[in-house]
Amino acid sequence: MxxxxxxxxxxxLALDDAECLPFCPPDEIKLTLEGSDNIxxxxxxxxxxxxAGITDEFWTKSLDARLSGKDHKTDIFARVDKRHVAKMINSHLRWYHCTSDNLxxxxxxxxxxxxxxxxxxxxxxxxxxxxxxxxxxxxxxxxxxxxxxxxxxxxxxx
Structure with missing residues (x-):
């Protein structure tokens, strides 16, 4: 081939919204990413x-997506509880074992x-x-x- x-x-190939959670930053962050040659x-x-998550030949899913956890289909930028998001990111980057992680x-x-x-x-x-x-x-x-x-x-x- x-x-x-x-x-x-x-x-x-195409994906339905029900099958995935696309990376979707708000417009002000998109502007900083556009034109960047560092991506x-x-x-x-x-x-x-x-x-903790699942990865196979088709999908990579976080722990929350694997367990159908609360907010697993909510983009990280759209989450209301910024404290919870900050705690999740901190725990993920430090490799803490958590019951909730959507990263x-x-x-x-x-x-x-x-x-x-x-x-x-x-x-x-x-x-x-x-x-x-x-x-x-x-x-x-x-x-x-x-x-x-x-x-x-x-x-x-x-």
Whole structure:
């Protein structure tokens, strides 16, 4: 299968609102993101059977989405209780085990996720092996243009 055919098939995919929670920042934040050349083109995620959320070949779901928790379909920017949002972000970034978390971690650094994979495998507390540690990647861009122009990504964007 050629890259152009694959790009056409991927661009033809569509999701219903009921199936996902799109990233939807308010207009004032969108303005700061537009025109920014610091938005990574590739994102990476490491997941295991012991991850709080669920990741498979189609979906990445947070702990709240997996458990159909309260507000799991409410965008983080649209939430009224900003204190709760701040607490959730703080707990997520510190890897605290919480009963509610509607966030999923991704990295723009392949090196960071590879180091994390080796850390998980070397840790004895959860019994993970390379066979059950998975790496997921996503690409933000136009695959058809990438095929024509070649990958012009420099090292700074990884």
């Amino acid at each position: 050629t890259l152009e055919v694959l790009a056409d098939k991927i661009q033809g 990574p083109r590739h994102l990476f995620r490491v997941f295991t059977p012991k991850s 999923v971690s991704w990295s723009s650094s392949l090196l960071v996720v590879l180091v994390y994979i080796f850390y998980l495998q070397a840790s004895t507390w959860d019994g993970l092996t390379f066979g059950n540690i998975h790496l997921c990647s996503t690409f933000r861009g136009d695959l058809a243009n990438e095929a024509e122009e070649g990958d012009s990504t420099d090292d700074d964007s990884l």
